[in-house]
Amino acid sequence: MKPAKDPLSVLTSTSNLAVNASAELEGLVDAASADEDAKREKKNMEPLRRKPQLHAVADRGTLPLEASLWEVLHTLGRAIAVSQRGAGRGLAEHWACLKYTQALGGPETGFFGITQEGMRTARYYKALQSQELGVALALTVARRLLQLQHPGYMVSFTPADIALKAGFVLASADAARKRNPFGDAPSSVGYAYRPDFFAEVWKPGEASLAVPIAVKGNHSGPAASHSQLSSAAVHVEAVHIGPWNETPALVFSTELPPEGPLRIHMLQAEGTGGRLRASTRPETHLDHPTKQENIFPGIRVPQDDTDQPKIDTPSGCHIDGEHLEWFQQVLGRTAAAALGAFAGHDATTARYLLPRQGNERFTEAVHAATHSVHDAHYKLAGRQYVGTDHVFRLNHTRIEAFSGIDADLFEDLAKGRLDQYRNTIYRDWQHQQLITWDPDWNGPVSVDSDGTVLAIHSVDIRSAPTRKSHRQ
Numbered sequence: 001m002k003p004a005k006d007p008l009s010v011l012t013s014t015s016n017l018a019v020n021a022s023a024e025l026e027g028l029v030d031a032a033s034a035d036e037d038a039k040r041e042k043k044n045m046e047p048l049r050r051k052p053q054l055h056a057v058a059d060r061g062t063l064p065l066e067a068s069l070w071e072v073l074h075t076l077g078r079a080i081a082v083s084q085r086g087a088g089r090g091l092a093e094h095w096a097c098l099k100y101t102q103a104l105g106g107p108e109t110g111f112f113g114i115t116q117e118g119m120r121t122a123r124y125y126k127a128l129q130s131q132e133l134g135v136a137l138a139l140t141v142a143r144r145l146l147q148l149q150h151p152g153y154m155v156s157f158t159p160a161d162i163a164l165k166a167g168f169v170l171a172s173a174d175a176a177r178k179r180n181p182f183g184d185a186p187s188s189v190g191y192a193y194r195p196d197f198f199a200e201v202w203k204p205g206e207a208s209l210a211v212p213i214a215v216k217g218n219h220s221g222p223a224a225s226h227s228q229l230s231s232a233a234v235h236v237e238a239v240h241i242g243p244w245n246e247t248p249a250l251v252f253s254t255e256l257p258p259e260g261p262l263r264i265h266m267l268q269a270e271g272t273g274g275r276l277r278a279s280t281r282p283e284t285h286l287d288h289p290t291k292q293e294n295i296f297p298g299i300r301v302p303q304d305d306t307d308q309p310k311i312d313t314p315s316g317c318h319i320d321g322e323h324l325e326w327f328q329q330v331l332g333r334t335a336a337a338a339l340g341a342f343a344g345h346d347a348t349t350a351r352y353l354l355p356r357q358g359n360e361r362f363t364e365a366v367h368a369a370t371h372s373v374h375d376a377h378y379k380l381a382g383r384q385y386v387g388t389d390h391v392f393r394l395n396h397t398r399i400e401a402f403s404g405i406d407a408d409l410f411e412d413l414a415k416g417r418l419d420q421y422r423n424t425i426y427r428d429w430q431h432q433q434l435i436t437w438d439p440d441w442n443g444p445v446s447v448d449s450d451g452t453v454l455a456i457h458s459v460d461i462r463s464a465p466t467r468k469s470h471r472q
Contacts, residue, residue, distance in 0.1 A: 015106025076136035111261030134217025246273030344388025
């Protein structure tokens with residue numbers, strides 16, 4: 001039983017996520033796109049390519065959704081584990097979710113919102129807060145929606161840039177190339193826009209569905225969200241999987257007002273594309289190292305049989321043909337690398353990444369302060385987990401957090417048995433998602449269906465010598 005006065009007890013409480021996925025939103029975003037196009041035309045700038053036919057979400061009967069604060073932060077930590085946004089590894093990435101333990105609230109009002117402490121933080125880190133909380137909330141909603149639309153399938157998220165680097169050169173010069181399309185770097189995609197994540201909707205032995213997702217956030221209001229969704233449509237348009245113009249996609253903008261509930265604005269694009277291909281060759285099996293490809297950049301638009309001039313190839317990334325099987329392998333192995341990073345095990349993370357994806361970040365020596373060490377073992381909610389821990393201050397209280405993965409599942413991942421890992425979680429873990437207060441751990445515990453766990457508790461200095469009694 002959780003103590004009523006423990007400040008961490010609120011993390012296991014559930015609140016509603018206010019989600020706007022209506023037909024009215026669709027019209028407002030179209031209007032925002034028209035306004036942006038008019039502004040660009042006045043400046044003699046080329047119009048932006050956007051994902052066509054973004055529309056209201058058909059399966060919104062279950063909205064608003066109910067979630068716990070700790071589930072949302074667990075989702076964020078998993079999503080950014082290999083994001084490579086910071087100079088360090090592990091500590092600089094997935095632990096970033098912990099700074100929002102007091103920034104999000106909701107149980108008092110019934111809906112998620114920003115607390116007073118969260119607003120004080122936003123004065124200095126407004127853009128970062130809106131983006132990271134936007135990711136946490138959007139992916140929480142995206143998973144529920146995709147599971148509803150594809151019952152019996154698992155959903156995994158992978159940072160899009162990391163996955164695409166397995167087959168494309170995403171040079172830092174892309175932004176400059178966008179301004180000067182005739183510049184050097186012919187091997188680079190030459191396009192500054194990309195989705196933030198891929199959702200892989202999968203089942204062992206079957207073709208996966210890859211859904212590009214673009215996520216934005218703001219502290220302004222509905223008008224800003226309409227413009228952000230218009231911008232997000234540009235980002236998801238940059239990747240086509242399978243037939244041209246048929247890739248499904250999700251776009252999100254999270255509005256974080258200073259008062260009242262936060263609001264998640266969402267639109268969806270449907271299509272027959274996005275479907276990958278299950279392995280038919282040993283070299284594309286999940287347990288086999290991925291081949292680093294150099295796919296010719298550009299979106300391949302089909303040509304008709306008339307005498308019309310050939311359409312120029314738009315910039316971006318197009319995955320089709322024989323690369324569909326390869327990309328299913330890439331998504332599975334990149335997601336496995338994120339599991340290794342979340343558990344603080346560098347060797348496992350590096351095993352599943354290619355050089356261009358940054359595997360050297362997990363093989364080279366680093367400063368101790370930026371390193372995440374895989375040396376913690378805990379029994380939580382009745383299961384044994386291995387991973388990494390982190391002690392920090394939350395105001396004046398010492399807090400310990402632990403992130404890890406089920407010990408048996410980790411052994412499969414560490415030894416390269418990714419196919420076995422996926423078969424096991426599909427068979428045994430689909431309904432294991434759990435948010436609870438563990439009395440032995442004395443704090444909130446979030447267990448996900450991928451076998452990962454995120455746990456946190458206050459550290460009583462007086463009992464520090466006996467604290468290891470919880471370890472197994």
